[in-house]
Amino acid sequence: MSIAWNAFTPASALMGGAMIGAAAALFVVLNGRIAGVSGILGGLVRPQAGDVSWRIAFVAGLVSAPLAWRVLDALPQIRVDASFPALVAAGLLVGAGTRYGGGCTSGHGVCGVSRASPRSIAATVAFMAAGFATVFVARHLIAP
């Protein structure tokens, strides 16, 4: 392992992380819910009366973030290296896996870890380990 010091961005990482934590805090303090993106989206697949508008509003907020950003400044660098077939496979795995596991990086990783939930900590360890392993196989075993 070698650390890529030129790519390391500690200040913006902490700052952005604090904003994500503030959003999750705002959400639980006002709406009393977990800001878990996969669960919020999942509830829209089988919508129930009276349970839809807050979900759509949260999703609309996320989608609007780059639009709001662009009003003030050019977007930061965003690069998607994966091919379309890889993106489709990845999307299917992420969509099904997060619903089956009951959460993703936001619901388990941020909110669950903030609550010190053993279930969410286990989920976070599992998806991080699988992520590390997948990138290792893809970058160092298949295409070194």
Add this chain to the structure above:
Amino acid sequence: MYTVASFAAGLVFGLGLLVSGMANPAKVLGFLDIAGAWDPSLALVMAGAVAVGAGAFALMRKRTRTLLGAPVLLPSAWRIDTRVIFGSLVFGVGWGLAGICPGPALVLAGTGSAKGLAFLAAMMAGNGAFEFLEKKKRVAAGLAPTRSS
């Protein structure tokens, strides 16, 4: 009011993803590549988020109503079972393939990126497949169809 609060939370969340670099799949993969040139930034994103979030969750744990009067609906499941481990492993494989998880998928879609939209469409199809299989399982077990979460 709840709708406004939801929108505001989603917006701040999305801006945080952009500021932190989590919305950039190349940076996420740089974090997941521990055997290569490792970029540890995203560990600090999580540390920052948990540092700010923990206080709010500790406060709400003791309350039954929010500041707006809504009921506090926090998950009561604490048990570690095969579902949460297996589902999270599957999610992690997908995350490692593309460097995109659900929040950033929505932000990427908002940038108008074709690749972001393709990922989001596939993710929603994966969501739908999960709902379909769960419903079939409940019907096979002779249970009334209920919502899983």
